Amino acid sequence: MPDLLAADATIGNPAINISIFGAFVVITLAITFRASRNNKSAADYYAAGRTITGQQNGLAIAGDYLSAASFLGIAGAIAIYGYDGFLYSIGFLVAWLVALLLVAELMRNTARFTMADVLAFRMRQGPVRTAAAISTLAVSLFYLLAQMAGAGGLVALLLGVSGPVAEALVVTVVGALMIFYVLVGGMRGTTWVQIIKASLLIAGALVMTLWVLADYGFNLSALLGGAADRAGTTGVLNPGAQYGVSDTTRLDFISLALALVFGTAGLPHVLMRFYTVPTAKAARTSVVWAIWLIGIFYLFSLIIGYGAGAMVGAETIVAAPGGVNAAAPLLAFELGGTVLLGIIAGVAFATILAVVAGLTITASASFAHDVYASVIKKGDVPANGEVKVARITAVVIGAVSIGLGILALRAGLNIAFLVALAFAVAASANLPTILYTLFWKKFTTQGALWSIYGGLIICIGLILFSPVVSGAETSMFPGVDFAWFPLRNPGLVSIPASFLLGWLGTVLTKEKPNEAKWAELEVRALTGIGAEKAVQH
Amino acid sequence: MTDPQERRLLTPEEYRAAQDSPEFVELKKRFRSFAFPMTVAFLVWYLLYVLLSTYASDFMSTQVFGNVNVGLLFGLGQFVTTFVITHLYVAHANKRTDPIADEMRDRLEAHDYAPGAPAGDTRTQGATRA
Numbered sequence: 001m002p003d004l005l006a007a008d009a010t011i012g013n014p015a016i017n018i019s020i021f022g023a024f025v026v027i028t029l030a031i032t033f034r035a036s037r038n039n040k041s042a043a044d045y046y047a048a049g050r051t052i053t054g055q056q057n058g059l060a061i062a063g064d065y066l067s068a069a070s071f072l073g074i075a076g077a078i079a080i081y082g083y084d085g086f087l088y089s090i091g092f093l094v095a096w097l098v099a100l101l102l103v104a105e106l107m108r109n110t111a112r113f114t115m116a117d118v119l120a121f122r123m124r125q126g127p128v129r130t131a132a133a134i135s136t137l138a139v140s141l142f143y144l145l146a147q148m149a150g151a152g153g154l155v156a157l158l159l160g161v162s163g164p165v166a167e168a169l170v171v172t173v174v175g176a177l178m179i180f181y182v183l184v185g186g187m188r189g190t191t192w193v194q195i196i197k198a199s200l201l202i203a204g205a206l207v208m209t210l211w212v213l214a215d216y217g218f219n220l221s222a223l224l225g226g227a228a229d230r231a232g233t234t235g236v237l238n239p240g241a242q243y244g245v246s247d248t249t250r251l252d253f254i255s256l257a258l259a260l261v262f263g264t265a266g267l268p269h270v271l272m273r274f275y276t277v278p279t280a281k282a283a284r285t286s287v288v289w290a291i292w293l294i295g296i297f298y299l300f301s302l303i304i305g306y307g308a309g310a311m312v313g314a315e316t317i318v319a320a321p322g323g324v325n326a327a328a329p330l331l332a333f334e335l336g337g338t339v340l341l342g343i344i345a346g347v348a349f350a351t352i353l354a355v356v357a358g359l360t361i362t363a364s365a366s367f368a369h370d371v372y373a374s375v376i377k378k379g380d381v382p383a384n385g386e387v388k389v390a391r392i393t394a395v396v397i398g399a400v401s402i403g404l405g406i407l408a409l410r411a412g413l414n415i416a417f418l419v420a421l422a423f424a425v426a427a428s429a430n431l432p433t434i435l436y437t438l439f440w441k442k443f444t445t446q447g448a449l450w451s452i453y454g455g456l457i458i459c460i461g462l463i464l465f466s467p468v469v470s471g472a473e474t475s476m477f478p479g480v481d482f483a484w485f486p487l488r489n490p491g492l493v494s495i496p497a498s499f500l501l502g503w504l505g506t507v508l509t510k511e512k513p514n515e516a517k518w519a520e521l522e523v524r525a526l527t528g529i530g531a532e533k534a535v536q537h
Numbered sequence: 538m539t540d541p542q543e544r545r546l547l548t549p550e551e552y553r554a555a556q557d558s559p560e561f562v563e564l565k566k567r568f569r570s571f572a573f574p575m576t577v578a579f580l581v582w583y584l585l586y587v588l589l590s591t592y593a594s595d596f597m598s599t600q601v602f603g604n605v606n607v608g609l610l611f612g613l614g615q616f617v618t619t620f621v622i623t624h625l626y627v628a629h630a631n632k633r634t635d636p637i638a639d640e641m642r643d644r645l646e647a648h649d650y651a652p653g654a655p656a657g658d659t660r661t662q663g664a665t666r667a
Contacts, residue, residue: 083608087590090615094583097622101572221603228604238598239590239608250591257587261580284630291623295616516549519556526564527555527638529645530547 013338020346025177025353028196032181032189041535045186045387046113046365047275049535052191054282058289061273063194065092065264065290066201066297067143067355068150068325068348069419074298075331076324078305080314082227082236084243085305087253089298091260096294098431099265100287106438106525108274108283112532114362115268115430116370119437119452122517123445126375131452133370135429136268138456139422140363141401143269144356146418148174148405151352154325154345168406174349175402178356182364182394187276190357197347197354202293204347205300208328211335212307223303226310236309252487256420259491263423266430269362278534307331325415356401364393411476417468420489424463428455428494436502438525442513443506450505455498462490547645554650555641564637571629579622586611 043049052060070092077085111117116132151174152167181189216223228234235241243253264270274283308317308331320326332344368390373381408418433451436443462485463469471481487493524530555561589597590608597608644650 083590083612086609086612087587090583090586090612094579094615094619097579097619098576100623101576101626219603221605224604224609234598234604237604237606237609238594240594243591244594253591254587257584261583281635284627288623288627291619295619299616516553519552520547520549522565523552523555523561523641523645526561526568526634527641527645529642 013342016338016342017345020342021349024196024200024346024350028181028193028350028353031192031196032185035188035192036184036186039186039188042113042369042387042390043532043535044188045390046272046361046369047532048186048188048191050276050278050532051534052276054277054285055289056191056195057273057277057282057286058293059198060191060194060276061270061286061290062202062293062297063196063198063354064269064273064358065294066198066351067147067419068154068351069146069415070297071201071205071301071351072150072154072325072328072348073415073419074301075305075308076317076327077242078302079308079312079317079327079331080324081242082231082306082309083239084241084253086302087239087243087257088260089301091257092264093291093295093298095261095264096287096291098262099270100284100291102438103265103271103434104274104283104287105280107271107434108277108280109525109528109531110521111275113272113275113369114366115271115434116366116374119433119448120370120374121437121521122443122514123437123448128445128448128452129370129374131449132430132433133366133375135425135452135456136366136370137363138460139266139268139426139430140359140366140397141404142418142422142425143267144359144363144397144401145404145408146415146422147352147356147359148401149408149418150325150415151349151356152405152409154348154352164410167409171405171409172402174353174356175398175405177353178360179395179398181353181357182360182398183391187272187361190354190361191276193357194354197350198293200347201351202297202300204344205297205304207340208307208332208335208344209300209303212303212311212331215307215311223306223310227306230310230313236306248486251492252489255487255489255492258495259420259424259427259489262427262431262491262495264426266426266434267422268366268426268430269358272362272365273358275532280528280531304328304331311335360394360397360401363397364390367393367397417488421463424489424491424494425456425459427491428459428498429453430455432495432498432502436506438521440506441515441518443502444509444511444513446509446511447502447504447506451498451502454501454505455494458497459490459494462487462494466490547648548651550652551645551648551650554652555645558641558650560637560641564634564641567629567633567637571626571633575622575626579618582618583615586615 038049039045074085074089077088107118110121115136116129119132120128148171152171181193212223216226224237227236243249277283277286305327308327311334312330317327317330320330329341329344333341368386372389373379373386429452432455433448436447436451465483465485466488467475467483468488469475469483470477471483472478597606599607601607601610
């Protein structure tokens with residue numbers, strides 16, 4: 001597509017973009033190597049030796065959570081749809097209160113490395129661990145796919161290259177780097193990549209926000225007026241441009257809102273970050289930092305989004321390679337020319353790299369710790385066997401996600417949809433089970449299995465029969481129509497269904513809850529006795 | 538692998554005794570009486586906001602000053618309440634739950650809840666450690 005190349009050449013300098021990204025890679029690799037010197041035990045590899053401070057972990061969580069879909073996607077949605085893009089970001093933020101109030105500290109106190117540690121705590125180990133590992137892998141894979149496809153998609157826009165070969169090459173490079181970070185640095189290296197990325201991302205967004213506001217005399221109303229003038233309608237300031245079209249789109253938005261607010265605290269890669277700090281109190285501090293950083297970042301996104309709407313204009317954004325995702329980079333170019341565009345482009349790449357590294361380590365830990373060590377080997381593994389398996393798994397997952405990422409890119413799968421799907425699965429399969437495990441004395445193995453598998457199957461099943469997959473112009477398979485479920489997001493049905501199944505599975509079994517383990521779980525969760533401590537070197 | 542010894546050292550009986558102790562009942566009550574109602578409150582407020590944005594867009598489009606409308610103020614209000622609830626929770630945990638949790642943790646480590654320990658000792662900290 002030579003046209004895109006020509007269009008790109010006028011908005012930025014690929015050499016600058018690549019060199020800034022290259023600098024990020026070199027610096028983070030150096031840090032990863034330094035960090036890896038202390039990697040000895042499983043606690044080092046999975047949980048950074050539990051030596052990350054609350055503050056650092058808060059930054060790393062922000063780095064993990066603010067994916068390219070957040071950064072580019074939300075700013076772009078606000079630039080084009082206005083208010084409805086803003087709605088999206090609020091769900092992502094409010095969701096953190098679930099993590100703070102109900103999940104983070106209790107999980108930190110009761111588990112060692114993975115989500116399954118908590119879910120299987122008072123249940124029959126084999127079946128529940130397997131179920132939790134399957135759901136962890138499902139969520140991580142959808143999330144990973146979204147990021148990999150996003151990486152390829154960004155290329156057309158930011159590096160001035162396009163075409164299937166170049167995009168596939170970029171996905172491969174991102175995947176290879178990710179595998180390298182995870183293999184060499186383990187959780188410690190991954191954490192530092194995320195910390196650096198979060199700092200760069202927030203600093204970059206701050207610069208753009210102040211710049212936009214300065215252009216409008218630090219008057220929010222004037223900026224909103226500018227966006228409305230450019231769009232030719234005050235509609236961008238009001239809700240409804242995207243989701244208010246029909247009754248179905250309204251229900252769809254409510255469904256999405258539920259998936260966002262209940263999904264965050266069930267994302268395995270977010271949960272795993274809580275194990276990297278030394279105490280429950282540090283886990284609390286890290287969520288507090290994460291909430292402030294993420295909240296402030298979304299406020300920046302609001303300004304950047306309306307700024308792009310006002311100063312670049314929706315038509316220009318939609319016409320640019322990368323479409324909606326181009327809003328923030330185009331605004332950066334409008335404001336600060338090639339240099340600012342280069343910085344924002346480099347940050348966007350760094351963002352993807354940091355998120356995929358976090359996902360890979362989570363998925364590999366879940367397989368090695370839950371499936372290999374606990375279920376297959378029944379805990380009988382040599383000292384370093386588990387970490388060895390985790391490293392091998394990381395390579396396999398990396399390779400699989402490179403392949404699937406290239407396919408997803410070729411099939412034109414929507415990135416925001418894949419991320420929303422990951423949230424929906426996490427909200428349906430994981431969160432109900434976590435809450436029951438932590439707070440309901442009578443919860444049993446059968447209840448846990450029903451809520452995990454039930455939530456997972458209903459969630460994915462409904463998506464298969466939704467307009468996302470077939471029956472609409474924007475579907476994956478527009479030619480056929482086997483869609484009978486009208487909503488694009490299944491959360492409205494699958495989340496209550498999973499809660500119901502967890503309850504039903506529990507009351508319909510003769511199995512008695514393990515009261516001794518319940519006492520241990522409750523006392524450990526609330527007092528922190530017996531919680532894993534930091535590794536001394 | 539470093540499997541900590543302390544977890545083995547605490548018996549199921551000790552966990553049961555700790556769970557049944559009045560201080561744990563109080564700790565649990567303090568934790569739940571903050572976390573549960575607050576969760577319901579922020580979820581209701583969030584859902585109200587989502588419903589207003591989807592089904593009452595005329596109301597949300599009412600201009601308040603300049604180009605700022607009700608919807609934007611409610612949206613920013615969600616940020617404010619999130620930050621405020623975060624702060625309230627931390628204050629609550631520091632003041633109301635951490636002191637009990639810290640004391641119980643020390644006593645569990647000292648095996649104060651073991652069945653053999655003299656009955657009075659489960660209530661008065663310090664007696665067994667002095």
